[in-house]
Every structure is written in C-alpha cells, then in structure tokens.
Amino acid sequence: MSREPVDLLALCRGIAASAAPGEEIEAFAVRTRETDIEVFGGHVESLSVAGIDGVGVRVVANGRQGFAWAGSLDDDVVRDTVADARDNATFAEPDEWSGLATEADVAGVERARLDLWRDDLLAVPTEAKVAFALELDRVLGAADARLRAVESASYGDGAVETALANSHGIEASLRRTVCSASASALAGEGDRTQSGYGFSVGRTFDELNLDAIVAMAVERTTRLLGARQVPGRRLAVILDPLVTASFLGVLSAAFNGESMLKGRSLFQGREGEQIAAPGVRLVDDPTDPTMMGATPHDAEGVPCRRNELVADGVLQRFLHNTATARRAGCATTGSATRGGFKSTPGVGIRALALESGPKSPAQILADAGDALYVQSVSGLHSGTNPISGDFSVGAEGLVVRDGAFAEPVREVTIASTLPRMLLDIVDIGSDLTRLPGSTAGQTVLIAEMTMSGS
Template structure:
C-alpha cells in the first residue's frame, strides 16, 4: 500500500471506533555505517527500518502504539493497542492535535547519496585516513574513523485534514587521531556533515584533526586562575546544546530547568542572539514540519540577551497559553512527540575570531571539553568540565594546556559573553547546534 492509503485506512478505522482525534506517523529509513582502520574497511553495516506510529485521543487521554508490519491485520492491532493505551491513561485537557497549516518547501534531499556505491564511500573514508597521515609525520595513528549516512522518508496525516510528506538525506564522517613527539602523545578529533558526499571536505577535516592534535603536543596543567576564556565553535556548540535542553517547555513544565522563571528576563549579554531555525538549508535538523505536522520556522529564543520563548510542541504550548514553535520531536515511529531542537544556533557577528584572540592579555582557548553531560547541570546551572586547549598571552597562543577544569555557572557564563565571532559552524551535538567562537569574560581554570 502507498503511504496515503495506509494513513487513510487507519484514520477511518479509528473514527469508526469513536476516537475523537487520530494521527498516523509513517517512517521509512535506510542507513549505512562504515568503519576503516589501517587502510582497510574494518566493518560495513547497512540497516533498514519501516514502521507506523498511531496516536489517538480518547476523551482527552492519549494513547500511542506502533507496528513494523503494514498488513491490514497488523495496522488494526496497532490501532487497538493505541486505543487501549488511551483508556489506561489519565486525561489531560491540553492533549490535542495541532491546527492545520501549510508547511514550507525545503530542499533537504540529494538523490546522489542514494546512488553512491558502498565502494565509493569506503574510498572516501580511506582517503581521509591517508590525508591525515600525509599532513605530518607526527600523526601516528587514526584510532577511529567512521562514515555514516541515512535517507529518511516521513509521512504524517491526521483526522483534522493534515497530510505531509518529506524525504531527507544526511551523511557524516568522524575521525579521532593520535599525534606523538618523543614520549608525549596527544589526540584530537574532527568531523564533517552534509546532505551528500560532495558536502564533505576531506582536506579540511583531515587538517582540523591533525593540526589540533599536533598543537596539543607537550600540553601540561597551568596554575589555577580566573581568566577570560575563548570557546572554539565546537566547544561553544556543546555548551549551547546544554542550554537548549533547559529551554524546552517540557523541561520547564516538569520543573527541570534553571530558566523556569526567566521568561522575558535578561539571561545573557546583549550581543547574544539564539534562534531555533528548522528551515536552514544546510542544517541537519531542518524539516518542512515537526513531529506532529506543525510547520518549521525560525524562532527567536534569546533576543539581545532576553529570553523570548521556550521551545514548544502543541501540548506544552496549550498548557502555556501560546502557539507551538514547531518543536515536536520524535526520534522515530516508535515514540510519540516530545520537545526537541531543530537547528539551535547562536548567531554570529562580523568580528573575526582572531580579533577576539588578540584582545586577550592572558586567558585560555578551550579546544576540547570532557564530561559535559555530567558536569553541566541544566537544573541547578552548575558548570564544571574537563578541558584542554591553548594558553593565551598578549593576544597570542603561547602553550598547550591539558588536565584542567573550567568552571562557572550557566547564567553567569551567558551574561559574561563578551565577544561573538563570525566563524559559525553547525555540529550534530544532541541534534543540530551551531555557534561561532565565543569569548567569556571570566571563568575559573582549575589546574595545579
């Protein structure tokens, strides 16, 4: 059966059973993962997934069920399970389907990825490995190199008359390298993302990983100090990703966010502008509509440092008395919509990153952090993570640093952002998160 026929069959059957509102989420995907090591493909795996999730509202109680079998009997059993689950669930007056709106048209699929052979993908990964070794004899090993891609098709239909479909492609390559000089060993990683192989720059990715690893050779702890801290784009994106989770209306309404009472308040420096943009052409979080059919758009979350809105799906928006921001998120057909980011981006300025570096008399450039999930608390705001990078003196990088901790609290960090550079990059950090280099006025760097 075609997707439209499956959706129509389930919706009509649900209505005959007396379901007030019903939604069908149909998803098919295929993905490939390739791991190379020492000039050979170590493993190649391919997976396919197909399934339907059915969400029903019975007297304002929500029921959800899914199936991976699309024959008539399985679809009816799935609907019956969703109906039973709704009857076992407490009613919530805010449970409802969104109103029907026309989604935008987005260019997020490349047929070339579907036509690319496994051999071509392996060759690409092997070329990246070789480029890293060619960069410098100090690079001794590529201990991890993974290529992965995916093509996903989603169809959503509901009893209010919404019907939407999109197809998306994405690909990703990641490597972790080791550099050595005498007995000292350092490591670094880099990755590239895109919609097709042509979007992945092997030369740039190899240079980024190799140069970073070499730069960190000879690193040592520094004495504990409170200094300006420069966060490179990847590190800044990891920090912004933690903040994104705390700006979910779901987290706020469950009492799990330090921003719960901050709506409309200044929570960051004036030069901080953060948007969630589900329509960015290059953003891997872009789709024409969210996980329940609400059109994606560009939402100003923090505007000139002021918290303008939380991220909402339909249910959280109804509870808050506002409109959905199009942030209903579902990892697959196996789960009902929650709240998640699209492309969560701290907007860049026109200031080159070199200018921020040059403005620092003494400070720390953070090139990598460890333990962000355990060391950054989105409820209390505490922030303390391991870090390595380069010490800064008189606007110049002076020596590599490792085995230190950077600490502050999230609200202080946001308010202490003293510089935003122009070098915006998007990273697959808990979704799609983007940031340029950021200068934080002061943080504690704890070393020896």
C-alpha cells in the same frame, strides 16, 4: 528487496482513518536507508548497508493518551500496534491539554519549501564511498610526521523518508538525505597520547571535503601534544565553535516550554528580562536549509518557523508543541520533536545558533589577551545541573597568552553557571560552524570562569 515498499503516507492515513468516534489517532512512519563504512589500518573493517522501517501510533481518548510502536510496517503488526496504543490509553490519566495537532495549529504559518533531498546521493556507487573512506585513512596517516596512527576513518550516509497523518486531517511528509565523513588521529606516546578528530557533513557525496577533515584532525591532535595540568584560577575562557555548539545543546533545555510548565526551566517567568549580554541573539530556525536539522514541519505536522529565543540579550519566548502551547495559553512554535518512531512528540530545538559577530577567531584571541582556549569539554551532560544551571566540566585546550596560543592544557575543569555564562559573553565570532546535530557554534569569548587544576 523482495517486498514492494509501502507508501508511508497512505499507511498513516489508513491508521488515522481507523479512529473511533471520540477518539483521535496519529500515525508517524519512517523509512531509512543507510550506508556505513569503517576503515582501519588501510582496509575496510566493516561495511553495512541497511534500512529500517517503523511506525509509532498515538491514540487520545477522553484526554487519555496511549502510545505503541513497531519496527515493521506489515499489516498484522500495524494492526496489533494500533490495538496496543488504544489499550495503553485506557490506563493513562486524563490531561485536559493532551490532543493532536488541528487545523487551527497549522493555520497562519506558511510551510517552508526546503530542498533537503539529493537524488544523486542514491546514485553514488558503494565502491566510490569505500574509496573515499580508504583515501581519508591514507591521506590522514601521511599528513603529519607527529601523528602516530589513524584511530579511525569512517563514512556514513542516510536517506530518510517520514510521513505523518492524524484523524483531524493533518498530513505531512518529508524526504531528506545526509552524508558525513570523519576521521580521528593519535599523536604522542603512552599517557601523553592525544587524539583529535575532523569531520565534514553535507546533503550529498560531492559536498564532503576530504582535505578539510584531514586538516582539522591534524590541527586538533597536534596542537595538544605535551598538554599538562596547570594550576587553577579564575580567567577568561574562549570556547571553540564545537564547544559552543555543545553548550547550546545543554542550554536548550531552559527554553523548552514543557520544562517551563513543569517548573524545571532556569528562565521560569523571565520573559522580557535580560538573560544574556546586550547584543546577544539566539535563534532556532529549522527553515534555514543550511542547518543540518532543517525541516519544513515538526513532529506533529505543524509548519516550522524561525523562533527568536533571545534578542539583544532579552528572553523572548519558550518553545512549544501543541500540547504545551495549549497548557501555556499560547500558540505552538512548531517545535515538536521526536526520537524516531519509538517515542511520542516532546519539545525540542532543531537548528539553534547564536547570531555571528564581526570578529574572526584570530581577532577574538588577540582582543582576549590572556585566556584559556577550550578545544573540547567532557562530562557536559553529567556535569551540568539543568535546574540550577551550575556546571563543572572537564576541559582540554590551550593557554592563550598575549593574544596567541601558548602551552596546551589537559585534565582541568571549568565551572560557572549557564545564566552567568550568557551574561558573561563578550564576543561571538564570525565563524559559524554547522554540525550534524541540531546546533551550530562560533568561537565565543566568556569574560570569566573558574578553572580547577593542579
């Protein structure tokens, strides 16, 4: 590119140093470089090579917080952005708990040394990435006679650099790479069509497994061929690892300290109580480098740590950033998250998973006997009331009879409540599956749910 790349940490330091007396300033800057390739019908449909720079500035004065962001790191834009944030702060109402991370917040927890950056990803020529995506399309198309078409095959990677500095002297910077590929297949005709996808994810190109993507897409597409609606009843349900991960994503709001303080958590005031079946352990551990959401520090520059949310079925704690921790009278759990440079830090998970059990998925099926195996759910966010925990979601999958897969099922809903589901956990599989997002999942057997169908 024509311009020298800006030193992100130096830029953030400069902004933080412009704080007036009585004013706190935090700057968070991001630079990403991404490649995205879409293949369709044996040719490259699109190839995009792009980068984004941006900065978000938070100003706190007299307990009032203002924020502004810009998709540019140019000096004049940055100056205007700081001025906007300062002006916005004058209109907010004071909050005695607002403020930025201080030395006290970062003390006591060692910053994990995580190796999340792979130089070799940046050295892979675009041609090799294109060849991978084309090969994925070709191999999937020829993998199984029952497949009608490859709906899509794609490759994507990104190199992300972030920096943060605030006027209390807190600083943090991070570099990480990520690389993924996925493909989706179609089988069956007309309104009997089924689609299914497979994916692979890693920190660099060599970690992608083309054969695994193909095998996954073939299995998930073909085993649903001929799926039909079945009569509703109450029955045991086995969640696919991807479905478990999706449910954990929805459930995570219940452990959010900000929701808890606003009276919107399912588990309000229930620390120390049994909220899940005995033996269930639920952990958010961003310092585990095998999780794709891993990071040594959170969105305020506070070191991340392993947070046990549920141990032996008992609620241990809520997650906090510095502001919610101050209000709750506890310490931050290093759980500040932000949706890029365009938003202020909230509270969130990064690497949430249940602790695996000893059984393989096959053993879980065998022990369940009769159940509904749920391969995918739809409408999980719209179908779940995060406050009451009631949920009813669309599902497709397979009937499990005598411990083995039987006929495929579509157009049914499964319903229960999130608290009930946690208490109804019977088995957690040994097959922890890591996903591009902030959760991971195993095959999980739930004692009972209501299935609605024909």
